[in-house]
Amino acid sequence: MIEIDHLTKRxxxxxxxxxxxxxxxxxxxxxxxxxxxxxxTTTLRMLTGYLPPSSGFASVDxxxxxxxxxxxxxxxxxxxxxxxxxxxxxxxxxxxxxGQIKGxxxxxxxxxxxxxxxxxxxxxxxxxxxxxxxxGYRQRVGIADALIHEPPLxxxxxxxxxxxxxxxxxxRKLITRLGKKHTILVSTHILSEVAQLCNQIxxxxxxxIKAADxxxxxxxxxxxxxxxxxxxxxxxxxxxxxxQELKAVKKVSHELAKDGWEHFSIFVESSTDARERIAxxxxxxxxxxxxxxxxxxxxxxxxxxxxxxx
Amino acid sequence: xxxxxxxxxKELRSYFLSPFGWIVLAxxxxxxxxxxxxxxxxxxxTPIADSLVYIVFHTPIFWFYFLxxxxxxxxxxxxEEERSxxxxxxxxxPVRTSQVVFSKYFAALSFYVILWIPAFVHFQLFxxxxxxxxxxxxxxxxxxxxxxxxMGVFYTAVGVLASSLTSSQIIAGIITxxxxxxxxxxxxxxxxxxxxxxAVGFFHYISCQEHLHFFxxxxxxxxxIVYNLSMAAIVLFLTxxxxxYRRWKR
Ligand SMILES: Nc1ncnc2c1ncn2[C@@H]1O[C@H](COP(=O)(O)OP(=O)(O)O)[C@@H](O)[C@H]1O
Ligand SMILES: [Mg+2]
Numbered sequence: 319m320i321e322i323d324h325l326t327k328r329x330x331x332x333x334x335x336x337x338x339x340x341x342x343x344x345x346x347x348x349x350x351x352x353x354x355x356x357x358x359t360t361t362l363r364m365l366t367g368y369l370p371p372s373s374g375f376a377s378v379d380x381x382x383x384x385x386x387x388x389x390x391x392x393x394x395x396x397x398x399x400x401x402x403x404x405x406x407x408x409x410x411x412x413x414x415x416x417g418q419i420k421g422x423x424x425x426x427x428x429x430x431x432x433x434x435x436x437x438x439x440x441x442x443x444x445x446x447x448x449x450x451x452x453x454g455y456r457q458r459v460g461i462a463d464a465l466i467h468e469p470p471l472x473x474x475x476x477x478x479x480x481x482x483x484x485x486x487x488x489x490r491k492l493i494t495r496l497g498k499k500h501t502i503l504v505s506t507h508i509l510s511e512v513a514q515l516c517n518q519i520x521x522x523x524x525x526x527i528k529a530a531d532x533x534x535x536x537x538x539x540x541x542x543x544x545x546x547x548x549x550x551x552x553x554x555x556x557x558x559x560x561x562q563e564l565k566a567v568k569k570v571s572h573e574l575a576k577d578g579w580e581h582f583s584i585f586v587e588s589s590t591d592a593r594e595r596i597a598x599x600x601x602x603x604x605x606x607x608x609x610x611x612x613x614x615x616x617x618x619x620x621x622x623x624x625x626x627x628x
Numbered sequence: 629x630x631x632x633x634x635x636x637x638k639e640l641r642s643y644f645l646s647p648f649g650w651i652v653l654a655x656x657x658x659x660x661x662x663x664x665x666x667x668x669x670x671x672x673x674t675p676i677a678d679s680l681v682y683i684v685f686h687t688p689i690f691w692f693y694f695l696x697x698x699x700x701x702x703x704x705x706x707x708e709e710e711r712s713x714x715x716x717x718x719x720x721x722p723v724r725t726s727q728v729v730f731s732k733y734f735a736a737l738s739f740y741v742i743l744w745i746p747a748f749v750h751f752q753l754f755x756x757x758x759x760x761x762x763x764x765x766x767x768x769x770x771x772x773x774x775x776x777x778x779m780g781v782f783y784t785a786v787g788v789l790a791s792s793l794t795s796s797q798i799i800a801g802i803i804t805x806x807x808x809x810x811x812x813x814x815x816x817x818x819x820x821x822x823x824x825x826x827a828v829g830f831f832h833y834i835s836c837q838e839h840l841h842f843f844x845x846x847x848x849x850x851x852x853i854v855y856n857l858s859m860a861a862i863v864l865f866l867t868x869x870x871x872x873y874r875r876w877k878r
Binding site: 363366367368369370388391392394396398400402403404405406415416418419420421423463 | 630631634635638642645646712713714715716717719720721722723724875
């Protein structure tokens with residue numbers, strides 16, 4: 319559905335997007351993840367043909383966004399980051415206008431209007447002026463606009479930005495529902511959102527792609543995944559040395575003892591599980607072992623690990 | 629074409645949906661009325677060979693309010709879309725930049741034409757209401773309104789251009805009025821510096837005062853028609869490139 323090939327965008331002295339390439343297949347819901355200033359918006363703007371790239375290629379559903387911008391835009395429903403709307407229009411009037419410039423007419427337009435008003439929960443505000451709507455409703459109007467011409471691809475730039483938790487949940491539900499029919503590329507820096515919504519994640523930082531994979535794979539491959547914590551009773555130094563000797567253990571750190579139990583953090587090579595060896599060691603040495611757990615990495619840790627500045 | 633019409637209808641309607649459009653309409657209607665009554669007073673006080681139409685378009689306040697119409701009707705067009713960010717939704721919909729430029733231009737020009745309806749009605753009603761034989765010929769009436777329209781064609785394009793240069797309506801308005809005032813004074817060059825310089829022909833050619841002078845006497849000349857139409861085309865062409873270029877640059 320989306321093909322991006324060596325896309326680069328330089329502003330006067332600053333490279334916002336630096337030679338990125340990725341593909342998004344039909345029917346996927348892809349999270350485009352990165353800290354503020356990573357280049358998400360710039361990438362999405364190039365993909366929608368609003369900004370021309372400095373170099374590189376992008377296409378949507380086979381339409382080159384720069385050679386055939388109109389063809390590509392017909393395939394895209396785009397919700398920009400700031401959700402710009404004509405504030406002195408009424409909801410229905412605005413969506414009618416947007417539908418018309420996207421090529422809808424007459425009965426087809428009317429049918430789609432009713433459908434998107436329904437889908438986005440706008441039925442009871444459709445006669446209101448947009449300037450009187452809350453941020454959450456404006457976001458829905460923006461999504462309704464993106465949907466109106468039934469585009470195969472939805473591009474949503476931080477759709478839950480600035481909403482309260484209830485509004486975030488309802489927008490998230492809406493996006494989940496939309497994901498059944500549309501390919502979606504959604505940019506965000508809220509991690510819990512991505513884990514729930516997306517079956518594919520692209521992490522971008524400083525204009526470069528740091529990782530692109532399914533959420534499960536990303537979490538599985540991370541260094542943090544190889545951390546085991548153990549609570550053992552016995553001589554701390556001796557235990558530390560013995561643990562260090564075990565196969566596949568990279569680093570052992572002793573964290574302060576609590577009520578007589580010594581706490582250890584043990585980093586092992588990822589994709590190995592050292593718990594059994596640790597348990598055997600404790601039994602052989604007759605050191606009581608109270609708990610032994612492998613740390614489940616979260617997306618948040620993945621994100622921090624990939625995008626931190628040190 | 630249908631896209632162009634949709635965009636055009638939206639732009640034109642927005643003049644009537646905002647109080648600002650009505651204020652501009654009231655402002656010009658009042659100024660046209662003041663022009664007319666000033667002209668009637670002049671005709672009453674002094675014997676004069678010119679027609680009523682000629683005098684109405686040569687009252688002292690005419691150029692003042694006439695030039696101010698253009699920043700008022702055009703400053704919003706692009707500057708406001710740029711400021712509020714709606715240019716992004718507009719230009720990522722399947723529309724061409726040229727359709728956006730033309731729709732805004734023709735909407736502003738249409739509103740401009742509507743602004744002149746009161747003045748036209750004044751002249752039509754004059755003899756009915758006053759029982760005086762019409763103190764002007766149909767030729768001068770036609771000529772005057774033709775050149776008013778032609779200047780509108782050009783100056784509206786200037787306003788659209790200025791609006792595409794900035795995201796501030798005020799600055800767009802100031803740029804428009806400055807450009808129009810400079811153009812206005814260029815028309816006075818031959819009056820100030822005399823007829824001796826080599827470029828005299830050029831300055832006569834572009835002088836809006838002279839155009840109005842002849843057209844309001846019913847002397848219709850093809851050169852001002854060509855001049856205003858081609859200038860409008862050039863300015864709109866520039867506007868189209870500026871709208872694209874400003875995105876490319878940033
Ligand atoms: N119009 C612009 N002119 C200059 N620099 C810009 C412009 N837009 C964005 N940038 C810069 O490009 C970088 C990426 O911005 P952006 O794509 O908005 O990031 P994100 O959406 O991931 O927060 C930022 O450092 C930002 O300052
Ligand atoms: Mg952004």
